[in-house]
Amino acid sequence: MEERILSLRKLLDLSQKEFASKISITQAALSQIESGKTTLSISTVYNLLKAFDIRPDWLLFGHGEIFSHQKIEIARGTPPNGSLGNERHLISFVDKSAEAGYPKNCADDTFINALGVYRIPGYDEGNFRMFNIHGDSMTPSLHEGEIVITQAVDKLDNLHDNRLCVIVTKDGIVAKRVYQDKRRMLLLKSDNPKYKSYKIAYKDVIEIWEIKGKISSEFLRANNQSYNETDNSIASRLEELEKTVAILKASMQTDDHASAGGQNSYYEKETN
Numbered sequence: 388m389e390e391r392i393l394s395l396r397k398l399l400d401l402s403q404k405e406f407a408s409k410i411s412i413t414q415a416a417l418s419q420i421e422s423g424k425t426t427l428s429i430s431t432v433y434n435l436l437k438a439f440d441i442r443p444d445w446l447l448f449g450h451g452e453i454f455s456h457q458k459i460e461i462a463r464g465t466p467p468n469g470s471l472g473n474e475r476h477l478i479s480f481v482d483k484s485a486e487a488g489y490p491k492n493c494a495d496d497t498f499i500n501a502l503g504v505y506r507i508p509g510y511d512e513g514n515f516r517m518f519n520i521h522g523d524s525m526t527p528s529l530h531e532g533e534i535v536i537t538q539a540v541d542k543l544d545n546l547h548d549n550r551l552c553v554i555v556t557k558d559g560i561v562a563k564r565v566y567q568d569k570r571r572m573l574l575l576k577s578d579n580p581k582y583k584s585y586k587i588a589y590k591d592v593i594e595i596w597e598i599k600g601k602i603s604s605e606f607l608r609a610n611n612q613s614y615n616e617t618d619n620s621i622a623s624r625l626e627e628l629e630k631t632v633a634i635l636k637a638s639m640q641t642d643d644h645a646s647a648g649g650q651n652s653y654y655e656k657e658t659n
Contacts, residue, residue, distance in 0.1 A: 535602075543589055
């Protein structure tokens, strides 16, 4: 069981002191447990299950999923012996239910640990997070309902202009194209020209995450729209072409008739 305790603490990215505090024991006691020198008391097992919403089967025997409500998807890949291995390379997802509370609680380990997490191929090294996209202010780059994969920007001074970012302020979470301002301001621009740009001060930024990728089904709708537009365009052009051909035919028939009439008159004159 001590291996699972150690694996769980590392998964949650907690120090011994932080982890011990959450389950109401001392750091020294936790160190003894993790090293296998002592076993967990019934009260400590209860505190573990309650503090992190752990499934008893996993904690006691290493079987099944780790968390009771599947808020962390890594449980499905947990080996029978309880070793988490590379499962720590997971990305927390700020879903719709967590968005309202995120600006206020994004520094709260308990809040962050309660978020669902997912493994995304290619995003194994770094501090990543996923957010929902709402509205159409960033079309055509980002669309309503897409999920963006972002990487933490540790220093605003290191942020390059014209990058797509998710910006967290006390007022909420927005996705914008970011530009630096010499007066320690950020200019936030929408890709949709219907929306005006605006500035915010560095001091008002709680977090900023640079968008590195997205999960989308928009290409399906875009392709259908593109196909319909192309199809309609072709039909329209064919109709115009048919009209043009009809006009040309009518014109040619008129010219032929006039030409034929002129030739008869000429020959008649010659004959006479």
